Amino acid sequence: MPSSTVIVFGPSGHVASVAAQTAASLGAQVHLALRDPSKAIPLLDSSSHKFPRVQADLTQPETVQAAARATGATAAFIYRVFGGGANDHMRGTLRALRDGGVRFVVFLSSGTVTPRDAAALPGAYGPDRLIPFEHAETEAALAEVFGPGAYAAVRPGFFATNLLNYKKMVAEAGTSGGVIKAPYPAAEFDFIAPEDMGRVCGRLLVDGPELLGAGKEAVFLAGPQVVPQGQVIELLGEVLGKELKAENYASDDEAVQSIMADHALPESTARQLVASYRATAEGKPVFDPSTYAEGVANVEKYSGRPAMTIREWLEANKDKFVQA
Numbered sequence: 369m370p371s372s373t374v375i376v377f378g379p380s381g382h383v384a385s386v387a388a389q390t391a392a393s394l395g396a397q398v399h400l401a402l403r404d405p406s407k408a409i410p411l412l413d414s415s416s417h418k419f420p421r422v423q424a425d426l427t428q429p430e431t432v433q434a435a436a437r438a439t440g441a442t443a444a445f446i447y448r449v450f451g452g453g454a455n456d457h458m459r460g461t462l463r464a465l466r467d468g469g470v471r472f473v474v475f476l477s478s479g480t481v482t483p484r485d486a487a488a489l490p491g492a493y494g495p496d497r498l499i500p501f502e503h504a505e506t507e508a509a510l511a512e513v514f515g516p517g518a519y520a521a522v523r524p525g526f527f528a529t530n531l532l533n534y535k536k537m538v539a540e541a542g543t544s545g546g547v548i549k550a551p552y553p554a555a556e557f558d559f560i561a562p563e564d565m566g567r568v569c570g571r572l573l574v575d576g577p578e579l580l581g582a583g584k585e586a587v588f589l590a591g592p593q594v595v596p597q598g599q600v601i602e603l604l605g606e607v608l609g610k611e612l613k614a615e616n617y618a619s620d621d622e623a624v625q626s627i628m629a630d631h632a633l634p635e636s637t638a639r640q641l642v643a644s645y646r647a648t649a650e651g652k653p654v655f656d657p658s659t660y661a662e663g664v665a666n667v668e669k670y671s672g673r674p675a676m677t678i679r680e681w682l683e684a685n686k687d688k689f690v691q692a
Contacts, residue, residue: 374573375441375470377401377426379419382529383476385411386566387445387573390671392417394574399439401432429464436468443573447476448506457505462513473519474572475510476565477586478503479655479663481523484586486511498637511585520572520580524565524589525654525663526557528681531604533630535689538604538612545611551623551642552649553598553614558591558660559678560667565589567671579670590655590663592675597645600678607682608689620646 372395376388379400389411392398400412401424412419424435426449436444444465449458465473480500483492489508493501503523510519537548568589572579580587598614605612617623620642627638648654655663667675676684 373397373399373439373441374443374445375399375401375422375436375439376445376573377424377432378447379412380407380409381447382562383565383569384445384447385409386563387474387569388412388419389415389417390567390570391573392419394571396574399435399441401435426458426461429460432461433464433468436465436470441468441470443472443474443576444470445474445476445569445573448502450502457502457509459509459513462509466513471514471518472573472576473510473514474569474576475506475519475521476569477507477521477523479523479525479588479590481507481521481586482656482659486516486585496640498640507585516585517577517580517582519585520576520587521585522565522569522572522587522589523663525560525591525660528559528561528591528676528678528685531559531600531682532688534601534604536630538608538689541610541612543610545605545613547613547615548601549617549626550597550601550614551617551620551627552645553596553601553616555597555645555648556594557597557600557648557654558594558663559600559681560589560591560663561676561681563681563684564591564667564671564675567673568667571670571672587666587670588655588659588663589666590660590675592664592667592677594653594660595678600682603679604682604689607679607686 374391374396376384378384379388388398398419400419400421403425405421405423422435424431481504489504492504495501507521534548601612601614623642624638
């Protein structure tokens with residue numbers, strides 16, 4: 369039975385805001401759960417739909433349970449958080465959702481998680497592979513707390529919004545253009561649009577169990593083209609009317625230091641990211657071929673429209689690269 373009342377955590381995020389908008393357009397009453405309910409959310413604040421707000425923090429399970437109970441939501445959108453009460457791979461948070469009345473969860477996971485069988489997830493990755501490790505363990509917790517058929521683990525590929533990491537360098541390049549330092553420009557990614565992820569998540573929030581069918585929890589998503597990062601940076605320049613050229617860092621250490629400075633990440637995580645770029649540049653794909661094809665098809669299957677190309681996404685979001 370479709371969920372008529374849903375709750376979206378982190379609705380100021382790129383994916384979550386589109387998920388909320390999509391669920392509302394499908395007729396659901398959508399509640400927004402934020403640490404600060406007064407926070408501006410441009411996409412939703414300008415919407416014709418009404419989005420009641422409630423205070424909640426995914427790292428504080430007691431607030432999650434209170435929010436679920438107060439809203440009467442039967443489905444929830446969540447994402448991986450760290451710290452506070454979430455250091456148990458979010459088991460406490462998931463129990464709070466369940467005990468608050470939620471019966472179906474849409475979890476924004478990662479395409480780096482590959483096992484399809486939930487039983488294979490615990491211990492599938494070590495902490496030395498932080499992104500798949502954390503997401504796989506939370507998927508395992510979902511299987512434990514909610515059980516088969518009561519959640520969807522949405523596993524997208526490489527986010528197009530990662531290109532916003534170069535926004536400062538794009539601005540510094542001036543009106544004519546310049547060099548953008550990027551780890552391993554030859555690395556190829558699918559650059560999936562958050563709009564596509566959000567539309568899929570919103571549809572799953574409303575129609576999830578019936579839409580997925582029995583025995584399916586993992587939903588891979590991918591952008592429709594696999595393109596070298598350097599080529600996409602040049603395309604960004606074309607869209608912005610300036611000439612941009614991607615150039616690798618002089619060393620992995622330099623790339624690590626830059627990522628740490630720009631994103632306040634620990635060194636171990638930054639090194640894992642740089643290593644993943646290097647592996648991809650050396651020919652290791654983000655998805656295996658069959659999973660990639662499935663991921664592209666799933667975007668249209670669950671959202672009702674083909675996945676956006678990276679050019680389409682850049683054209684639609686070029687203002688984000690020039691805004692202060």
